[in-house]
Amino acid sequence: MKKIALLFICVYSLSIAAEYDPIRGEMLALSCASCHGTDGKSEAITPYIAGMGKTNLYQTLLDYKNGKRTETMMQKHVKGFTDEELEQIAYYFSSIER
Amino acid sequence: MMNRRNFHKILLGTTALSFAACSKIDNVSTPTNKKRVVVIGGGFGGATAAKYLRKFSPDTEIILIEQNKEYYTCPFSNTVIAGINPIEYIKHDYNTLEKKYNITIIHEKVKKLDGIKNSVILESGKTITYTKAIVAPGIDFKYEKGYVEGSEEYAPHAYKAGTQTELLRKQLEEMKDGGIFVMVVPKDPFRCPPGPYERVSLVAHYLKNNKPNSKIIILDQKNKFSKQALFQEGWEKLYPDMIEWRSAEFGGKVISVDPINKIVTTEDEKVKADVLNYIPEQKAGKLAFDSRLALGDWCPVNTKTFESKLVKNIHVIGDACMASPMPKSGFSANSQAKIVALQISKILENKAVVNPPKLANTCYSLVSPTYGISIAAVYEAHTNNIEAVKGAGGLSPEHADDNFRAQEAEYAVGWYKNQMSDIFM
Numbered sequence: 001m002k003k004i005a006l007l008f009i010c011v012y013s014l015s016i017a018a019e020y021d022p023i024r025g026e027m028l029a030l031s032c033a034s035c036h037g038t039d040g041k042s043e044a045i046t047p048y049i050a051g052m053g054k055t056n057l058y059q060t061l062l063d064y065k066n067g068k069r070t071e072t073m074m075q076k077h078v079k080g081f082t083d084e085e086l087e088q089i090a091y092y093f094s095s096i097e098r
Numbered sequence: 099m100m101n102r103r104n105f106h107k108i109l110l111g112t113t114a115l116s117f118a119a120c121s122k123i124d125n126v127s128t129p130t131n132k133k134r135v136v137v138i139g140g141g142f143g144g145a146t147a148a149k150y151l152r153k154f155s156p157d158t159e160i161i162l163i164e165q166n167k168e169y170y171t172c173p174f175s176n177t178v179i180a181g182i183n184p185i186e187y188i189k190h191d192y193n194t195l196e197k198k199y200n201i202t203i204i205h206e207k208v209k210k211l212d213g214i215k216n217s218v219i220l221e222s223g224k225t226i227t228y229t230k231a232i233v234a235p236g237i238d239f240k241y242e243k244g245y246v247e248g249s250e251e252y253a254p255h256a257y258k259a260g261t262q263t264e265l266l267r268k269q270l271e272e273m274k275d276g277g278i279f280v281m282v283v284p285k286d287p288f289r290c291p292p293g294p295y296e297r298v299s300l301v302a303h304y305l306k307n308n309k310p311n312s313k314i315i316i317l318d319q320k321n322k323f324s325k326q327a328l329f330q331e332g333w334e335k336l337y338p339d340m341i342e343w344r345s346a347e348f349g350g351k352v353i354s355v356d357p358i359n360k361i362v363t364t365e366d367e368k369v370k371a372d373v374l375n376y377i378p379e380q381k382a383g384k385l386a387f388d389s390r391l392a393l394g395d396w397c398p399v400n401t402k403t404f405e406s407k408l409v410k411n412i413h414v415i416g417d418a419c420m421a422s423p424m425p426k427s428g429f430s431a432n433s434q435a436k437i438v439a440l441q442i443s444k445i446l447e448n449k450a451v452v453n454p455p456k457l458a459n460t461c462y463s464l465v466s467p468t469y470g471i472s473i474a475a476v477y478e479a480h481t482n483n484i485e486a487v488k489g490a491g492g493l494s495p496e497h498a499d500d501n502f503r504a505q506e507a508e509y510a511v512g513w514y515k516n517q518m519s520d521i522f523m
Contacts, residue, residue, distance in 0.1 A: 027452045034460065045511070046512040079490040080458070080475070080491065
């Protein structure tokens with residue numbers, strides 16, 4: 001019974017992940033490039049985010065949004081996006097080859 | 099004697115020659131099987147648009163027309179004026195755009211765009227037709243109060259980077275210790291709202307270390323300015339008693355200027371400068387007016403595609419367009435350029451544009467090389483307006499510690515490096 005419940009939870013959590021929309025994902029990620037480099041391939045102190053794992057990047061962005069993480073700049077930007085939009089951004093950068 | 103065969107030979111030769119000549123000097127009409135986008139202006143807006151259009155639209159012919167072979171950025175030009183970086187630091191070229199992204203670069207001056215014929219008319223008389231045009235003409239100055247064309251040789255504006263940047267640098271180097279550096283700042287709207295105050299900060303940094311008895315007077319045509327509390331906090335901390343800011347209401351308002359003798363007449367007095375940095379009021383670049391893209395001083399655009407509201411198939415981006423509340427900044431122009439490139443790629447494929455597009459701005463300013471402050475915002479384009487997303491963006495905190503300011507200064511440099519790569523590499 002427990003196993004079935006766990007399976008149910010897993011399937012449910014999978015189903016609430018947003019579906020990747022490559023065009024919107026790329027559109028939303030465009031302004032990130034100014035500081036993080038084209039496609040997130042930073043050549044400077046700003047972190048290199050191309051090819052980061054989707055789950056990890058999405059969680060990092062959510063943490064900035066919810067105040068669990070602070071920095072000089074990031075929280076100001078992530079608050080301009082819905083959670084779903086942040087997930088699209090995370091999908092986009094995870095799709096780039098490092 | 100000429101026989102029939104020889105005549106044909108000559109005729110063929112002539113035809114070949116005229117074809118060759120056509121492709122080199124004559125007009126360039128749009129190839130029937132290919133879409134062509136012409137981008138005019140190779141700054142933050144134009145150069146970005148060309149590069150990103152290639153990313154979104156691999157088969158489109160892209161022509162970038164920019165009169166200069168080299169581009170000097172306004173961002174970080176204040177570090178050149180203050181002697182922190184050499185002029186080469188802000189110099190960029192179009193070689194990578196041409197070679198890596200297969201963009202045809204034409205270094206010529208554009209006379210105007212003909213929106214009825216969908217063609218660009220160059221100063222040389224040559225015309226280039228387009229399917230879509232992206233225009234990023236930047237700014238021009240309103241000559242006023244005695245500041246006329248040519249005045250910039252005596253009282254540099256240094257608000258278009260390059261030789262003006264070097265001239266202001268030279269004047270500052272030649273100024274005596276105990277001299278007075280006067281800056282006149284225009285009313286809104288103008289390019290880079292925090293730009294004048296960053297410049298004053300870095301000039302103060304130079305003077306403090308080299309000519310510590312000097313003074314800076316800002317004659318402002320406004321009563322408040324961008325990042326004001328943050329700048330003033332930094333000035334008090336780093337350059338106490340060196341910078342005097344006069345608002346329009348309290349002594350800043352300029353009645354007239356004598357650029358040659360560097361004398362500014364305000365409502366109260368005549369201010370004699372040793373170095374006069376006069377930044378005139380601004381309007382869209384001349385090309386916008388010659389191509390009938392401007393209404394008043396700036397160019398009205400459709401907020402989702404930046405297509406001109408006045409001329410079809412011409413998209414106007416950067417400082418010249420009306421995109422309030424986005425500031426007229428390099429970052430804004432870069433953000434708009436990418437969205438426009440994406441939207442145009444969709445239009446060329448007869449697909450729906452991306453809706454709603456989101457844009458952003460981040461402006462770092464250096465109060466000293468190790469003291470940075472910033473402002474940021476995220477924007478959403480609605481049908482009739484652009485809106486700053488509520489709850490997002492904002493300024494650096496006041497009274498932050500030295501470490502925070504130092505970090506922002508490092509991120510400012512990081513932004514510049516990655517931003518330049520994002521545009522030109």
